[in-house]
Amino acid sequence: MALLPLLRRLGSLKLTPHFSQRSISYVERIRFLQQLKEQDSACLSHLSEGQFLVYSSGKPLVRIDKANTKDALVWLSYSEIIKYYPQIPSGTVLLDVSEEGKPRYSVQVGALSTATQEQLEHETQAMFTDLRLALFMVSWQEAHTLSRANCVLMWNKNHAFCGKCGAPTERNAAGYSRVCGSCGLTQYPSSAPVGIVLVTDPALTHVVLVRQPRHPPGMYSCIAGFSDAGESLEETVKREVAEEVGVEVASVRYVASQHWPFPGSLMAGCFAIADIQELNLDINELQDARWFSRDEVSAALDRISGNPYLRLRGNPSGELFVPPPGAIAYHLISHWVKRTPIHEIYHHIY
Numbered sequence: 001m002a003l004l005p006l007l008r009r010l011g012s013l014k015l016t017p018h019f020s021q022r023s024i025s026y027v028e029r030i031r032f033l034q035q036l037k038e039q040d041s042a043c044l045s046h047l048s049e050g051q052f053l054v055y056s057s058g059k060p061l062v063r064i065d066k067a068n069t070k071d072a073l074v075w076l077s078y079s080e081i082i083k084y085y086p087q088i089p090s091g092t093v094l095l096d097v098s099e100e101g102k103p104r105y106s107v108q109v110g111a112l113s114t115a116t117q118e119q120l121e122h123e124t125q126a127m128f129t130d131l132r133l134a135l136f137m138v139s140w141q142e143a144h145t146l147s148r149a150n151c152v153l154m155w156n157k158n159h160a161f162c163g164k165c166g167a168p169t170e171r172n173a174a175g176y177s178r179v180c181g182s183c184g185l186t187q188y189p190s191s192a193p194v195g196i197v198l199v200t201d202p203a204l205t206h207v208v209l210v211r212q213p214r215h216p217p218g219m220y221s222c223i224a225g226f227s228d229a230g231e232s233l234e235e236t237v238k239r240e241v242a243e244e245v246g247v248e249v250a251s252v253r254y255v256a257s258q259h260w261p262f263p264g265s266l267m268a269g270c271f272a273i274a275d276i277q278e279l280n281l282d283i284n285e286l287q288d289a290r291w292f293s294r295d296e297v298s299a300a301l302d303r304i305s306g307n308p309y310l311r312l313r314g315n316p317s318g319e320l321f322v323p324p325p326g327a328i329a330y331h332l333i334s335h336w337v338k339r340t341p342i343h344e345i346y347h348h349i350y
């Protein structure tokens with residue numbers, strides 16, 4: 001059934017308890033989220049108490065003047081969003097359940113008129129902002145929310161037709177599954193696994209950082225690459241390091257992961273150890289790769305922490321900097337510099 005007729009039929013029917021006035025436990029939140037994902041009636045009936053993250057033409061509405069704070073994302077109430085986008089729930093996908101127990105959705109409103117966009121931005125004191133810029137300017141947790149929203153919205157856009165028989169597919173209310181109307185195939189959003197690794201020498205005095213042609217001037221980062229079919233994470237990391245810098249690594253250790261929307265990746269952060277040896281670059285993939293000392297990397301961290309805009313504009317002086325705190329690479333590099341024990345890093349990041 002299409003979403004609008006189903007919503008009308010449901011009216012104000014509520015199928016689940018209301019938690020909006022109090023905090024709920026993590027397990028309660030997850031069970032509620034599961035119900036919203038799987039039951040169209042529950043998902044739609046809770047829309048009116050939801051909070052809405054707005055995307056216009058791929059750009060999220062954020063308060064960039066509150067960079068690196070926990071409240072840069074703008075959440076509209078149902079009565080607010082419907083003023084600007086009466087087509088709701090069209091273009092709406094479920095995101096999560098807030099700590100207060102409110103369902104949170106993301107809405108792709110398309111291209112707004114200039115007047116409407118200016119009014120919305122004025123009323124919220126926010127701006128529709130390039131997603132890549134927003135990801136680097138918000139907190140680690142909010143970057144994940146932006147990434148999930150973009151991923152689920154784009155997945156629905158790109159899976160309007162069945163990958164098996166080519167017939168049109170129909171989404172569920174949450175936007176977390178699509179069923180083919182012809183062959184019945186059900187598809188779900190997924191992430192592509194990526195191994196990202198900070199390679200150290202055995203004495204832990206130096207690391208390998210690489211520079212891709214698309215990096216802004218001065219930026220170096222960790223080696224990263226997509227997992228091939230049939231590979232373990234450890235095999236992916238070993239292969240990528242061998243391909244990109246011609247070195248064999250051992251002792252691959254997983255640290256922490258991050259979702260990233262370009263193009264919907266699960267970035268699995270690792271450390272690995274290599275014997276110091278001459279690097280042999282794949283010049284088709286990399287512009288440069290070098291061993292850097294702890295002092296050099298520490299100075300690079302200070303530069304990006306002091307000015308996250310380096311990630312977008314580059315460093316005119318050409319001095320080394322690394323990705324900002326919104327990226328898993330930053331955390332791998334900074335905890336190596338701080339000598340944080342691997343088993344403790346997770347607690348520092350999350």
Ligand SMILES: [Zn+2]
Pocket residue numbers: 162163164165166167180181182183184185
């Ligand atoms: Zn089909």
